[in-house]
Amino acid sequence: MLVLVGLLALVVGLVGGFFLARFTMKSYLAKNPPISEEMMKSMMMSMGQKPSQKKLNQMMSQMKAQSQKASKK
16 A cells, blocks of 8 residues: 555656646746847858848747747647
8 A cells, every 4th residue: 555655656746747847948948048149140140141130130039939839839
């Protein structure tokens, strides 16, 4: 009986921990996107493009909209 309670507590803890970690990572990535404007600017410059602030803003807003669309699924 004691072993059954221990196994049940272990399973509940693992499942709860997984969903808590998943929620925490989703909220962290929503607040702190993995790519910033500076990173985007350096990527564009390395590809031979001269990035304007308007183009950077457009690309960042597209990435933000795409991540919101993906998180709704």
